[in-house]
Amino acid sequence: MKAIDLVIKGGTLINASEVIEADIGISDEKIALIGKNLEGKEIIDAGGLYVLPGAVDPHVHLEMPAGITTSSDDWQSGSIAAACGGTTTLIDFVEPENNQSLREAYMLRRQQAENKSVLDFGLHMTITNSEQNTLSQLPDLIEQGITSFKLYTTYTGFKLDDTQLLKVLNAIHKLEALAIVHSENDAIIQWRTQDLLKTDLNNPASHPLSRPETAEREAIHRILSLAEITRAFVYIVHISTRQGAEMVCHARLRGQKAFGETCPQYLLLDHSLYQQPDFEGAKFVCSPPLRKKSDTRALWQALSNGTIQVAATDHCPFFFKGQKDLGKDNFSKIPGGLPGVGLRLSLMYSYGVCGGHLSLNRWVETCSTAAARLFGLYPRKGCLLPGADADIVLFDPHKILTVRKDILHENVDYTPYEGMQLKGYPVMTIKGGKPIAKDGTFLDTKITGKYLARKLPDC
Numbered sequence: 260m261k262a263i264d265l266v267i268k269g270g271t272l273i274n275a276s277e278v279i280e281a282d283i284g285i286s287d288e289k290i291a292l293i294g295k296n297l298e299g300k301e302i303i304d305a306g307g308l309y310v311l312p313g314a315v316d317p318h319v320h321l322e323m324p325a326g327i328t329t330s331s332d333d334w335q336s337g338s339i340a341a342a343c344g345g346t347t348t349l350i351d352f353v354e355p356e357n358n359q360s361l362r363e364a365y366m367l368r369r370q371q372a373e374n375k376s377v378l379d380f381g382l383h384m385t386i387t388n389s390e391q392n393t394l395s396q397l398p399d400l401i402e403q404g405i406t407s408f409k410l411y412t413t414y415t416g417f418k419l420d421d422t423q424l425l426k427v428l429n430a431i432h433k434l435e436a437l438a439i440v441h442s443e444n445d446a447i448i449q450w451r452t453q454d455l456l457k458t459d460l461n462n463p464a465s466h467p468l469s470r471p472e473t474a475e476r477e478a479i480h481r482i483l484s485l486a487e488i489t490r491a492f493v494y495i496v497h498i499s500t501r502q503g504a505e506m507v508c509h510a511r512l513r514g515q516k517a518f519g520e521t522c523p524q525y526l527l528l529d530h531s532l533y534q535q536p537d538f539e540g541a542k543f544v545c546s547p548p549l550r551k552k553s554d555t556r557a558l559w560q561a562l563s564n565g566t567i568q569v570a571a572t573d574h575c576p577f578f579f580k581g582q583k584d585l586g587k588d589n590f591s592k593i594p595g596g597l598p599g600v601g602l603r604l605s606l607m608y609s610y611g612v613c614g615g616h617l618s619l620n621r622w623v624e625t626c627s628t629a630a631a632r633l634f635g636l637y638p639r640k641g642c643l644l645p646g647a648d649a650d651i652v653l654f655d656p657h658k659i660l661t662v663r664k665d666i667l668h669e670n671v672d673y674t675p676y677e678g679m680q681l682k683g684y685p686v687m688t689i690k691g692g693k694p695i696a697k698d699g700t701f702l703d704t705k706i707t708g709k710y711l712a713r714k715l716p717d718c
């Protein structure tokens with residue numbers, strides 16, 4: 260038998276399908292075996308702790324260009340923040356420029372990340388047109404391990420009309436890949452924004468009014484309809500409303516391969532935050548916007564009953580001072596996005612498990628396993644099984660903490676969760692069998708993450 264380098268001893272192991280008391284033996288960066296009374300060269304005592312597969316965050320935007328500015332976490336700070344919060348795999352986006360081939364854009368983005376990321380990472384490809392010259396590049400990308408394609412129904416330069424969506428979804432279907440879609444009705448947003456710019460120009464509270472829930476419901480329904488016609492697998496990102504979740508639920512009941520994601524901000528925060536004085540509401544500007552309390556309740560329910568599979572962060576930070584204030588005189592120019600990559604696992608435990616919405620298994624499934632499956636990383640990521648990468652989190656379910664910006668490593672001057680109480684926090688993050696973060700401190704700045712060539716979705 261292979262020599263065991265490291266044993267994680269005496270913890271409670273949580274997978275999507277089981278909770279067991281066992282030790283984990285690690286060798287050559289992989290989980291070698293799981294069992295009782297394992298011996299190894301090094302021992303980590305996990306007594307009283309939960310032992311989880313490293314969390315997978317399939318929706319982050321690190322150093323992403325946004326108009327005249329760029330999201331403030333680069334691959335290094337963002338991946339360190341994620342690691343300290345118990346996330347070990349990130350999936351970000353490639354957004355090709357007009358004059359670039361998809362392959363060239365992918366290579367540049369990959370190099371940018373390989374130089375800086377401390378975590379393993381994958382990439383989605385954003386598709387902004389339906390020309391044959393673009394669609395003919397998809398098989399090559401799948402060979403490179405890009406098996407999910409991001410489509411937009413809004414934003415100039417990104418949005419596709421229905422005919423374009425049909426063409427792209429059809430191409431994605433033929434390759435058995437996954438379409439991931441930002442779904443909001445662009446015309447409704449433009450219409451409402453023009454009105455609000457005349458009446459309430461300077462107010463961040465105009466933001467949610469400019470993107471009503473109807474805009475989300477309509478676009479999700481339309482995307483699901485177009486995906487049904489083309490038989491494409493489809494994943495709706497950042498669902499923010501009860502009505503949006505209902506659309507996915509109905510599609511799934513019809514037998515469609517439709518999947519959904521929501522984020523802690525849509526589960527825990529609500530639109531009253533836009534009313535804060537002194538432009539503070541801008542800290543919460545993201546698209547889609549935060550919604551009503553009744554929507555947060557419906558989203559917990561959808562996550563708990565399986566209508567929505569994944570809790571991702573859509574981490575896209577901008578400094579309050581120097582970036583969000585680009586929209587001081589015009590709410591529609593506030594860069595949209597919230598930080599959150601460092602807190603997901605703890606927030607989902609504190610409010611999901613302790614709040615009675617999620618079982619321990621469902622917590623791990625929504626933060627790790629479901630994304631690993633849908634994005635072609637399972638069983639290398641997303642589970643504690645022999646053969647999987649030894650990406651493991653030790654989580655103390657009794658640790659009590661108040662969220663302060665200072666406990667996080669995100670490169671931004673605020674957290675939308677400031678002051679919230681946490682019960683349960685990661686105390687150690689292990690990547691490839693090596694501890695890389697402990698008690699909120701990042702340990703090993705020399706470590707580098709690898710690009711993950713992903714398989715087709717398991718759905």
Ligand SMILES: [Zn+2]
Nearest residue numbers: 318320573575
């Ligand atoms: Zn996003």
